Amino acid sequence: MEALRVWRASSNLLGFAASRAAAAAAASAGRAHRFHIRCCSPAAAATTKPPQDRRRRSASSSSTSDRDSIRAIRLKKVEELRGKGYEPYAYKWDRTHTTKELQERYTHLENGEVCTEASVSIAGRIVARRAFGKLVFMTIRDDSGTIQLYCEKDSLTEEQFEQLKAFIDVGDILGASGSIKKTEKGELSVYVSFFEILTKSLLPLPDKYHGLTDVDKRYRQRYIDMIANPEVADVFRTRAKVLNTVVHRNIFSLGKQR
Structure with a gap:
């Protein structure tokens, strides 16, 4: 009889411990689930950090707006110069020195x-x-x-x-x-x-200190690259001289063969 009483008591303790463990596990899972929803919700992410492409579009539109305003100001200067009798795109200039x-x-x-x-x-x-x-x-x-x-x-x-x-x-x-x-x-x-x-230039040059570093833009707008990075013009000038020398040599050799 005493053994039966002990067995019942131990069973009750084990059941109580199991129920407490299950409740704790459920609560922990609920907290993890709530934490997951709170951090990864699209609405929350949108309010804390804008998408990368949205930031890029915003910067690009701002840059375009600035360039348009500068161009409008400089076009107005062109009109004012012509109104005063000056031609902002001269035909010639006699240079004595470099x-x-x-x-x-x-x-x-x-x-x-x-x-x-x-x-x-x-x-x-x-x-x-x-x-x-x-x-x-x-x-x-x-x-x-x-x-x-x-x-x-x-x-x-x-x-x-x-x-x-x-x-x-x-x-x-x-x-x-x-x-x-x-x-x-x-x-x-x-x-x-x-x-x-x-x-008269209608658009500003690239930033003086940072220069033109966008590789894609340097290839697509080589004329800007040559203005912002003078060493590029030197490379092209050297290549042109080499090509010119090679062409002249080939023409000379063909003339001799004939």
Whole structure:
């Protein structure tokens, strides 16, 4: 009888323990299920982190909008220039030197020295521009290198200086003439007495510091790649010279055979 009582008690304990274990397992599964739903719900994911393609579309549309607004502003400048009697797409410009020739010929000048007897004329694309009241500094690049343009209000007419400040942008192609000056900081410059807009750029150049790094864009828009990365133009120029030499040799050898 005593043994029967002990067996019943142990059975009750085992049943109670089993029911508690089952309840705990069910509660744990419920918590895991709720946690799974809370973290992986599409609505929650959408509110915490936007999809990658949506972010890309947003950035692309913003960039396109900025470019359109810049283009509209520059087109307005073109119209204003023509209204004042200036053609922003000139037919010609007489260049006397390249930037590399000037850098080599006048490297001997002392800091702050002006070579007034020199009369030079260059042309190239503006790749940098800084304005300080009555002074405007611009860096111009041609097919050989770069040089600074030193534009002072006293050396230009009032109309030209206002045109310089209001209508000249980075990316424009400019013709400039004047004397040679080396600034107090040792920067060889063309001391501009006259300039003319040769080509008005309607869109900005790639970012100065980051440049053009998109490989697909570099291949599809090679002209931008050659502007932003001058070394690319050097590669093409070298290949063209090699190809030209090979063609001339082949023509010469064919002539001799005949």
